[in-house]
Amino acid sequence: MIKLGDLVKVLGIERDEKNFDIDISGIAYDSRKVQKGCLFVAITGFKEDGHRFIESAINNGASAIIVEKDVKVASIPVIKVDDSRKALAKLSAKFYNYPSKDLTVIGVTGTNGKTTTTYLIDSILKKLGINTGLIGTIKNKIGDKEENASRTTPESLDLQRIFSEMLESEVTHVVMEVSSHALELDRVLEVDFDRQVFTNLSQDHLDFHQSFEDYLKAKTKLFQLNENPSIINIDDKRSEYIIQESLGEVLSYGLNNKADIMAENIQVTQKGVSYKLKLGDKSIDTKLNLTGRFNVYNSLAAIGTVYSLGYGLKEIAAGLEEIEGVPGRFQIIDEGQQFGVIVDYAHTPDGMENVLNTAAEFTKGRKIVVFGCGGDRDRKKRPIMGRIGVTLGDFAIVTSDNPRSEKPMEIINEIEVGIKNEGKEEGKDYIIIEDRATAIKKAIDLANPEDIVIIVGKGHETYQILKDKTIDFDDREVARDAIRARGES
Incomplete structure (x- = not known):
C-alpha cells in the first residue's frame, strides 16, 4: 500500500491535492486484472490500446489512471505522461521497493543461446549452494517454485513482482533472459543488473525492429545501463560495437579470436562435448552433457559470468557437469x-x-x-x-x-x-x-x-x-x- 502522491513522485510529479492522498493497493496494465484500489496504466500496444479499456478499469475498481493520451474522466485522478511504458516501469519498481537492488541480477541477451546460457549459470550457482531464481523463455523459477512464462522477458510490472517474490523466498541470485523487445520497450528499466552477457547476434525480429542495425542497438542497451562487468562473445563480429558501447569492464570469451576465456581440444559427440578450458594461466578439463560447438560458447559465457562473481574454476566446472539437458534444446x-x-x-x-x-x-x-x-x-x-x-x-x-x-x-x-x-x-x-x-x-x-x-x-x-x-x-x-x-x- 502506498499513497498515490508518493508513488507518482518517481515520474517527477508533485501534487498536494486531496485526491492524490489516496491509497494505491496495486498496479495493473490489463483492465481485466484491475481490483479495488489499483492504479491502472493505459499502454498503447501493438494490437490493443489500453486507453480503450479505461472505463472497464474504473468499473473494476481503479482508483487512478496513468495515460499518454487526452481522455475525459471525472471520477478519479488522471495523470498524463509522455510514455506510459516508462511510467509503468518506474512506478512498478517504486511500488515493490526496488527489489532488484537486493538481488544479484544476471542478464543474458543475444539471438541464440540465451535460454541454455541461463540454465548453465543457474546450474553452476545451485551447485555452489546458492538459492537462485530464473526468468526466461521456458519458465520462471523462484527457488523450487515454477511458473509458466508467457514471454522471454516479462512486462516491467510482472518482472518487479517476480523479483519481490524472489526476495521473500530468500533468493539471492537471479539469471534472466533479456530480449531485444524488452530493452526497446523499457521492460527492464529500473532493473539493477550486476552482470550483462552477450551470446551472439544474427537475423531475427526484423518484423519488430526497423533494421538489423536497430536490432543491434536494442541489444546494446543492456550494456549501457551501468558500469558493472560484461561477459561478451568476442567471436561474434558485432561484439566490437558492443564492447565499444559498454560502460563497464569486459570479460571476453571465444574459440577463434584471442579472448580472456577460451576452449581448446574440443571433442563433440552425440551426447556431449569436452574441452580444455583456458583462463589466463589457468586451465581445467571440462565436460558438458550438451552437444555442439554452440554449446561450448554457451558454457564459456556461463563460466565467465560465475568466475566474474569471484568463484573458482574447479567449482564452476563441477556445476556445469550437473546439467543433463535443457528442454527443447538439441x-x-x-x-x-x-x-x-x-x-x-x-x-x-x-x-x-x-x-x-x-x-x-x-x-x-x-x-x-x-x-x-x-x-x-x-x-x-x-x-x-x-x-x-x-x-x-x-x-x-x-x-x-x-x-x-x-x-x-x-x-x-x-x-x-x-x-x-x-x-x-x-x-x-x-x-x-x-x-x-x-x-x-x-x-x-x-x-x-x-x-x-x-x-x-x-x-x-x-x-x-x-x-x-x-x-x-x-x-x-x-x-x-x-x-x-x-x-x-
Missing part, C-alpha cells in the same frame, strides 16, 4: 529406435545452421529435417532457412510452425523460394506437408538405421498458434508417438 528423443531424433527450438537461420552442423559431426546416415517458419514474424529469413534446410540437410520436409494470422501455405511458399534457388527438386530433395504432425510422422517413417531426424522451430513449446485458436502441440510427444506407431520402441 533434445534427443530416445524410444529405443535405430535412428536418431532431435528436437530443437532453432527458429533463426543461424540457429538452424548450428543445429544441422552439429548433427553432421556424428551422423553416419542422412539428416532428415522438418521445419517451417512462424507467421507474423520476420519474412526475410524464410527463404534463407529454406536454403539452409536443403543444403545442410539431406532431405527436408517443409511444414507449418506457428502460422498465427497468416496462411500456412503462403509461409511455406516463401520458404520454398530459397529451396528452388538452390536447384532442389520437390519429391527428390524435399517435400511439403502443411500439417506439422503429419510431417513429423512422415520423417520418422522415412528414417533408416543411422539416419537422424531433426525437428526444428518449436522446441519446448507445448502449443501451436493458429489463426483463430491455439492448440495443444508438442514436437517431442508427436515424435515419440510416431516412433511407437512405427513399432521400434
Whole structure:
C-alpha cells in the first residue's frame, strides 16, 4: 500500500491535492486484472490500446489512471505522461521497493543461446549452494517454485513482482533472459543488473525492429545501463560495437579470436562435448552433457559470468557437469529406435545452421529435417532457412510452425523460394506437408538405421498458434508417438 502522491513522485510529479492522498493497493496494465484500489496504466500496444479499456478499469475498481493520451474522466485522478511504458516501469519498481537492488541480477541477451546460457549459470550457482531464481523463455523459477512464462522477458510490472517474490523466498541470485523487445520497450528499466552477457547476434525480429542495425542497438542497451562487468562473445563480429558501447569492464570469451576465456581440444559427440578450458594461466578439463560447438560458447559465457562473481574454476566446472539437458534444446528423443531424433527450438537461420552442423559431426546416415517458419514474424529469413534446410540437410520436409494470422501455405511458399534457388527438386530433395504432425510422422517413417531426424522451430513449446485458436502441440510427444506407431520402441 502506498499513497498515490508518493508513488507518482518517481515520474517527477508533485501534487498536494486531496485526491492524490489516496491509497494505491496495486498496479495493473490489463483492465481485466484491475481490483479495488489499483492504479491502472493505459499502454498503447501493438494490437490493443489500453486507453480503450479505461472505463472497464474504473468499473473494476481503479482508483487512478496513468495515460499518454487526452481522455475525459471525472471520477478519479488522471495523470498524463509522455510514455506510459516508462511510467509503468518506474512506478512498478517504486511500488515493490526496488527489489532488484537486493538481488544479484544476471542478464543474458543475444539471438541464440540465451535460454541454455541461463540454465548453465543457474546450474553452476545451485551447485555452489546458492538459492537462485530464473526468468526466461521456458519458465520462471523462484527457488523450487515454477511458473509458466508467457514471454522471454516479462512486462516491467510482472518482472518487479517476480523479483519481490524472489526476495521473500530468500533468493539471492537471479539469471534472466533479456530480449531485444524488452530493452526497446523499457521492460527492464529500473532493473539493477550486476552482470550483462552477450551470446551472439544474427537475423531475427526484423518484423519488430526497423533494421538489423536497430536490432543491434536494442541489444546494446543492456550494456549501457551501468558500469558493472560484461561477459561478451568476442567471436561474434558485432561484439566490437558492443564492447565499444559498454560502460563497464569486459570479460571476453571465444574459440577463434584471442579472448580472456577460451576452449581448446574440443571433442563433440552425440551426447556431449569436452574441452580444455583456458583462463589466463589457468586451465581445467571440462565436460558438458550438451552437444555442439554452440554449446561450448554457451558454457564459456556461463563460466565467465560465475568466475566474474569471484568463484573458482574447479567449482564452476563441477556445476556445469550437473546439467543433463535443457528442454527443447538439441533434445534427443530416445524410444529405443535405430535412428536418431532431435528436437530443437532453432527458429533463426543461424540457429538452424548450428543445429544441422552439429548433427553432421556424428551422423553416419542422412539428416532428415522438418521445419517451417512462424507467421507474423520476420519474412526475410524464410527463404534463407529454406536454403539452409536443403543444403545442410539431406532431405527436408517443409511444414507449418506457428502460422498465427497468416496462411500456412503462403509461409511455406516463401520458404520454398530459397529451396528452388538452390536447384532442389520437390519429391527428390524435399517435400511439403502443411500439417506439422503429419510431417513429423512422415520423417520418422522415412528414417533408416543411422539416419537422424531433426525437428526444428518449436522446441519446448507445448502449443501451436493458429489463426483463430491455439492448440495443444508438442514436437517431442508427436515424435515419440510416431516412433511407437512405427513399432521400434
